[in-house]
Amino acid sequence: MDGSLGLGNRPSPVTHSNMQRSLSSLRPRVQPDDLRSVNSTAARGQALPGRCVTPAASSSNASRMATSMIATGPRPPLSFNSSNDESPVKLDIGGGMGGGLFTSTNPETRRVVPQDVNGRVKLKVVYTLLEAQYESPLSQAVRNINATNSKLCIEIVGYLLEELRDVKNYELFQKDIADANIFIGSLIFIEELAEKIVATVGPRRDELDACLVFPSMPAVMKLNKLGTFNLSQLGKSKSPIAEFMRNARKNNDNFEESLLKLVRTLPTVLKYLPSEKAKDARNFVQSLQYWLGGNAENLENLLLNTAQAYVPSLKGMDFDIVEPQLFPDVGLWHPLAPTMYEDVKEYLNWYDTRKDMTFARAMRL
Numbered sequence: 001m002d003g004s005l006g007l008g009n010r011p012s013p014v015t016h017s018n019m020q021r022s023l024s025s026l027r028p029r030v031q032p033d034d035l036r037s038v039n040s041t042a043a044r045g046q047a048l049p050g051r052c053v054t055p056a057a058s059s060s061n062a063s064r065m066a067t068s069m070i071a072t073g074p075r076p077p078l079s080f081n082s083s084n085d086e087s088p089v090k091l092d093i094g095g096g097m098g099g100g101l102f103t104s105t106n107p108e109t110r111r112v113v114p115q116d117v118n119g120r121v122k123l124k125v126v127y128t129l130l131e132a133q134y135e136s137p138l139s140q141a142v143r144n145i146n147a148t149n150s151k152l153c154i155e156i157v158g159y160l161l162e163e164l165r166d167v168k169n170y171e172l173f174q175k176d177i178a179d180a181n182i183f184i185g186s187l188i189f190i191e192e193l194a195e196k197i198v199a200t201v202g203p204r205r206d207e208l209d210a211c212l213v214f215p216s217m218p219a220v221m222k223l224n225k226l227g228t229f230n231l232s233q234l235g236k237s238k239s240p241i242a243e244f245m246r247n248a249r250k251n252n253d254n255f256e257e258s259l260l261k262l263v264r265t266l267p268t269v270l271k272y273l274p275s276e277k278a279k280d281a282r283n284f285v286q287s288l289q290y291w292l293g294g295n296a297e298n299l300e301n302l303l304l305n306t307a308q309a310y311v312p313s314l315k316g317m318d319f320d321i322v323e324p325q326l327f328p329d330v331g332l333w334h335p336l337a338p339t340m341y342e343d344v345k346e347y348l349n350w351y352d353t354r355k356d357m358t359f360a361r362a363m364r365l
Contacts, residue, residue: 188216
């Protein structure tokens, strides 16, 4: 037996040497020059370079022919145990064309640096997120501040959570945290990556002007810092916020849903909290409202509000900050509409009275 697999043959026992020979025989041998004639050759029914043909292919039954035509980029070599023992065969499948998902991306593409400081206070903000949906509005918010604010300019850079698996990206993250003023994190629920963030941000927490961490693992949430605010404070009082935090610690299954419900009711709750005693806690909750709003306007006001309240060099500054813009959990959205509609009648009323388009009128016969 020659070790090849036929449709009617019994395969030979799989040993280390057999597997090496089998895998070597299956490697594509299509060269660049061969690819030019693939179509014409295939049309004539001739054999192609890199074709793996079963023994049955030599018969008149052409339908039993197995063809392998692969035209891809370079692939990593297959590596095996060098010993002749019976330990499992190890295949090296890492380092493909992309080198991994997020580990091949460059955080520098998310860095926004003010072109002209011009005597303004310059802050550095570093953020780490699970996904990239906040990247565009955060960048837009910072660019707007840099273009319009006469007292403040911001450098911002962001890291996707999975990027921190890469050694170079993690080193860049550590370097950015070393001279950052504000850190923002959200949805950090992968334990080994959360440990990296705690190990990097934790030692600098007291030196940061502010640290905002939204729903994440408890160890990361403890990094929160807004003045004297400590996240554990929210679980020791008798307020609705404290009740939420106590329930959240007991059951994490509906954490996000409960969080959204809390945020919807906060405007009526916050006014009953003592302004001086709960100032920092109020700012944290308001920051969460800005964050969940998610658009560039909300995030711009989040950055301005945090900088104004907690950056020593901006003490006494009075920026034009508006209240968080909240959006319904479920609603009707149109890219040209001024807002999101919870009611169908409100949406149709806006749509039927649009001035940016002309509606055709029915002709009477």
